[in-house]
Amino acid sequence: MNGAQALIRTLADAGVTVCFTNPGTSEMHFVAALDTVAEMRAVLGLFEGVVTGAADGYGRMAERPAATLLHLGPGLGNGLANLHNARRARTPMVNIVGDHATHHKQYDAPLESDIDAVAGTVSRWVRRSMSADAVAPDALDAVAAAMGPPGEVATLILPADASWGEVNASVQIRDASRVADRHRAVEGDVDRVIKALASDEPVALLLGGRAVREDGLRAASRIAVAIGAKLLCETFPARLERGAGLPAIERLGYLAEFAQMQLAGVRHLVLVDAKAPVSFFAYPDKPSYLVPDDCEVHEIGDLEALADLVAGDHRPILQAATRPERPTGPLSGEAVADALGALLPEGAVVVDEANTSGLWVSGATAGGPAHDWLTLTGGAIGQGLPLATGAAVACPDRPVISLEADGSAMYTLQALWTQAREGLDVTTVIFNNRSYAILNMELARVGVEAAGPKARSMLDISKPNIDFASLARGMGVEAATVTDAEGFSVALAAALAEPGPHLIDAVLQ
């Protein structure tokens, strides 16, 4: 057994049974070893940003890590933006980066670079396996680190000779079935929180991480009902459970001005698996830290225990089932949202990278059948299509809906090819407004008053217009272009009714 075989065996035994790959020469032994472990599924991506984003989507939905397979420093670099998003989502992931053989590094061959430095920016746990014997124990540590809590991107650097070297028969591989329970709650100052809740001062609960899943939401809603607290969710949750029959929760606004309004008057902010809110970007003469000056910040881990203490028999408030009407007329962002709300299937996984144009979707789907909502946790665009790909691999029996801004879609469009190759049930909706619309808004917000023609052209992606249907078909994905609300509903219904990937280019009017 060589190091690569021991690695894949160990990963599979530890429950890591999917590997998203974009290999090169230094990973060929890993590739060859795939066939020695039947349980390991290998999913090829044509670009590393697809690979890492898919592993993020998989980890968010499966609640266990996928592995990635990346080719040296440049491969890691190509995957870095979505590793950044995964780090912010605290997604469990085992990131495997192939490297030159240990004896080869001294020669500074063309692909040599400082992998460790780059990996350290997205992974607290970074290790380099220095021999074939070390690989299996290192892999087990990587899985444990990835599982957390909190979950993380653990990076194992795999030199080619550690991969191709024979493992000494006497090396004992530890029992890989024992991995940390990542659901352990973070402790908090319960007594102080209870005192705050018992006061007459305005309280808000800000939920994030695992607290925005059904159990956490129900407990939080009970507390909110009992004491009249405001219920808020972090701006970009990794995985929010929502829809009819679940407690509704208001997301903190992306715009600092809006978040400040939501938090105005709050005297006690109780953080549950969330951070104290800060502005996404800095703006001239605007605050970065959004907690009101006279607001005390608390932190708590176990919401359910707290609910039992303070909420007694109070029941959570659950979202009623309600859907918008199918829209008519020209295709606006609002019309797309209404059609999505009208047609949202049961148990959908919605990946939201629609940015500005997607403003109305959240409201229009709030009363739809229960679903998961996955968002852009780290702000690095180009996440959506890969995330949807990985979520679909993790949840083959659930429809995945990928809401994508045109600008963001172009970063990692290659994900469509993997969706076609794997026959994944993903419906991609492109909100095609032919611009980096969010930047038009940001240009004004940062204080630029009269943008000149060069500046405006940097935000305009209409010259030439991008034909997303043509791009999708080029990668084997069925596609439709629509320009009116009725056409969009028809295309959406058709895409949802048929298995396999589809793309709808919603050209906003």
Next chain:
Amino acid sequence: MNGAQALIRTLADAGVTVCFTNPGTSEMHFVAALDTVAEMRAVLGLFEGVVTGAADGYGRMAERPAATLLHLGPGLGNGLANLHNARRARTPMVNIVGDHATHHKQYDAPLESDIDAVAGTVSRWVRRSMSADAVAPDALDAVAAAMGPPGEVATLILPADASWGEVNASVQIRDASRVADRHRAVEGDVDRVIKALASDEPVALLLGGRAVREDGLRAASRIAVAIGAKLLCETFPARLERGAGLPAIERLGYLAEFAQMQLAGVRHLVLVDAKAPVSFFAYPDKPSYLVPDDCEVHEIGDLEALADLVAGDHRPILQAATRPERPTGPLSGEAVADALGALLPEGAVVVDEANTSGLWVSGATAGGPAHDWLTLTGGAIGQGLPLATGAAVACPDRPVISLEADGSAMYTLQALWTQAREGLDVTTVIFNNRSYAILNMELARVGVEAAGPKARSMLDISKPNIDFASLARGMGVEAATVTDAEGFSVALAAALAEPGPHLIDAVLQ
């Protein structure tokens, strides 16, 4: 004047008049400032790998830096692979990475990451401008560092408040027209080299960097003629001048076995702006260092002075003008090569990322009209289309031919959109063999004997087949799909005859 305006003014004054951009919110003041400096051309890319690769292509051809504009750590990550290639090419480039405002960093906002650590892997020169006053002097230092010699990727990190802050009127901007001369020759041990050349022992000259331009090649050829030395070029030159009327030079093989044959028997290896050859990857039981055991390695800077000392009146051997016939029959890699050789226009810039399928192109074009040949210096695929884009911006009056493997094309395909937007005269030829063919070869070379179905599927990109013409049209580039040699020649002639970007999907049979 704010920091961003001072930055662009300084760059333009120092001769940096093109900026390849993919901005976000933290770069909005830079974007707004573009209109205050008429000389600065801004070229938008839809993905950062396009931006950095284009700056590399521009720098190689223009011999002065382009600037990039990237959005925080994730933007830098997306551009990292082509920055790696640029580092290996020693291309002058000023890489500008926007960051959060200095006072905002402490809050660990979603897009916060360790930019400095990542930048340090591709740039020896990394600096963070800490105020608006510092920006212009820092920019000037960045340009000087980028120009070298040797050229390099200098990275200036630009916090948003340094960009939006007002520059103190008393800040004197140094004269930006004075930048280092990057053509200064590296010194070498001339006496020892002359002694080696005078011996009867076999000598080879290995040229790289700037030495493979016309002047260096002529001098090297004179020396080779005078003393019977072998003339070799590094495996992946940044910019090789070649064709009829120029001295021909043999490139060192990518395969270590081949390079070893080329170097067998050589007792003195004279390096001119090149490194002692090492294997691209390590392989089990094969050497990494390719210089024969009994070969002495010398290093020299000024080839022309050496030629004057040892070559007297010897003339260089120049390549005769010769072209292959237009090919007929099914479309093979060889047929594509022959058609390229038959039709190569005068003064072309050829960007070569054709990998395995491009094996015959170098031979078929050797006797064509003089041209430049740009290669994959750092081994990080996804370089070709962006490099061609930047070369075309630098050389608007020269035809650019972009030879691209299908697998590699898919990493940074978004470059086609920039080519369409800017109306660049680039003809892209996709060598479409529907596989990562080089990895099939590498799988065998690393010692894998019987690859299983999962391993083989990782190298097979035919399910689904990629329709490159559809992808190109989706981004506004005219495209043709061809499957026979005659059809390819017709399509190539048509693409070369017409300005603007074209793509030919050469589906190899």
